[in-house]
Amino acid sequence: MPQQQAIETQSKPASAAGNLRFPLTDRSIAHLPFAERGQYFAFDEKLGGFQVVVGRKRKTFMVRSEIRIAGKRIASARVTIGDCSKITVAKARTIAEGYLSEMRQGRHPRPDAVKRPCAVSDRVEQQQSSDKTAREDAEGPSLREAWERYKAALIKKGRSAGTIAGYEDHVTRVLKIWIDRPLKDLAEDPDLVARKHDAITLASGPYAANGAMRTLRAIYNHAWLKNKKVLSRDNPVDAVDWNKERRRNSGMGVSDLPGWFNELARLENPIRREFHLMEVLSGSRPAALKRARLNHLDLRRRILHIPAPKGGEDRAFDIPLSREMIRSLMRVIRFGRAQHPVEARIWLFPAESKAGHIYTTQEDRADLSKWGNDLRQTYRTIATIAKVNGVDAKLLMNHAIPGVNEGYITREKILEDHLRQQQQAITDVIFAPIRDLREKDGPVATWLRPRSARAQIALAQETRTAHAHLHEVRRRKALQARENNADGQY
Incomplete structure (x- = not known):
């Protein structure tokens, strides 16, 4: 559908070619053909102002909106986000939301990129200083205003789209009753915050309540830095009696692996099967691994690059790959x-x-007993059995390393020799208990034997062909039966 719209758009004059509109996804953008001449635009149905500019050689994410202060139009801004081949739609949309938030507050999101600052940014700055209202001076920002500013700061720091979405859910859903309330009110009545924490605990559980309060604490701290004359230094969240949180110990040991491999081998979807195997072999978080692109894989260096893990782009790292x-x-x-x-x-x-x-990584526990964070815990458990020291295990799992001495370690210098050897040691321990399963006939041997993928693909194609033939035979029989019934009525 997007491809057909794009073809029709290119056949129109430039003045009439701006009506290409559909939900922007990585898949729909991949279907967009490059422009034969000039460029055309694809607008997102979900987020106004978010668009893709398609030229003859590249596709670029962009956001466009008006900058207004007190309802008065100050300027129109169009800001480039990045190349579609380098960032995902989810990340580009998150950045676009931050830029639009800045524009709604009367600020250009990238003032350094303005070609004529005198005509745009100076007018914005003058209008902002002259329209500073008495309410904001007296009461400080509301929770909504403080969140918008904190969200813009998170985007500038490169925080992941998932992290920002989680914070936004806390503000707009869990703390919705306070969304337009000044933070000063909460600071003057900390018991209100403590009672809200208790209420969320009863309604949604202890972990959800703690998470919402951590978000509120971070937003308040950020707002205080810019409103010290209005907001109290004491954070109202300090009044909360935190719920106790326990880490789930759901990892597997060596003796549990044969049964789990048998379950995994029986999964019908071979792509999901390999995904869960890569989870346990790499210890990677599912959210980061499922977004791995083909161009992130470097077979010559035997690494898989993870550009945006938990913590954002600043925590990007490479996973050394074992043979398996x-x-x-x-x-x-x-x-x-x-x-x-x-x-x-x-x-x-x-x-x-x-x-x-892959969007959802969960499985029915009856089909696969361990997945997600269970496999990350399994990886760390097996690393101990493989005698991989704690520092190397943290480097492989991309954990922060505390201490001054460990901070001097340059990960890239030990990635392609030492860390790969440690990765191979962990993989060897994981595969050792299933040696018999790989040699005997069964689902595991069928899955892991050499050239098994080609055989499984050929079998799947034969099955699809057989099903298609059976469907056609049934369709023809049903059609013949209807014709016979029609003839009998006459």
Whole structure:
């Protein structure tokens, strides 16, 4: 559909070609053909002002809106976000939301990029200083205003889209009753915050209550830095009696692995099967691994780059690949090309979803007993059994390393030799208990034997062909039966 709209748009004059509008996803953008001449625009149906500019050689995310102060139009701004081949739609949309938030507050999101600052940014600055209201001077920002400013700061720091979405959910849903209330009111009545924490605990559980209060605490601290004359230094969240949180110990030991591999081998979807295997072999967080792109894989160096893990782009790192991990990735690439040929051009774990990759990573516990964070805990447990020291395990899992001495470690210098050896040691311990399963006939052997991916793809194609033939036979029989009944009525 987007491709057909794009073709129709290019055939129109430039003045009439601005009506291409649909939900922007990685998949829909991949379908957009490059412009034959000039450029055309694809507007997002979900977020006004967010768009893709398609030229003859590249596709670029962009946001466009008016800068207004007190309802008065000050300027119109169009800001480039980035190349569509380098960032995902989810991340670009998060950045666009931050830029639009800045514009709604009368600020240009990237003043350094304004070509004529005298005509735009100076007028904005003058209008802001002259329209400073008495209410804000007296009461300080509301929770909504403080969140918008904190959100813009998070985007500038490169925080992930998932992290920002989690904070926004706390503000707009959990703390909705306070959304337009001045923070000063909360600071003057900390018991109000403590009672709200208790209420959320009863309604949604202890972890949700603690999470919402941590978000409120961060927003208040950020607002205080800019409103010290109005807001108290004492954070109202300090009045909360925090719920006790316990880390779940759901990792597997060596003796648990054969049963889990048998469950995994029986999963019908081969792409999800390899995804869960990569989880346990790498210890990666599911949210980061499912967004892995084909161009993030470097087989020559035997690494998989994770550009935006938890903590944002500043925490980007490379996963060294063991031999079994490379075999798994080769299988999933073949499966992806067979099942999702369009999405597989971009993603390592493609799927029929709006994003184009695996979206949900959960499984029915009856089908697969351990997944997600269970496998990350398993990885750390097996690393101890493989005698991988604590510092190396943290480096492999991209954990922050405390201490001055450890801070001097340059990860890139030990990635392609020492850390890969440690990765291989962990993989060897994981695969050791299933040696018998790989040699005997069964689901595990069928899955992991050499050239198994080609055999499984061929079998799946034969099955689809047989089902299609059976469907056609049934359709023809039903059609013949209706014709016979019609003839009998006459």
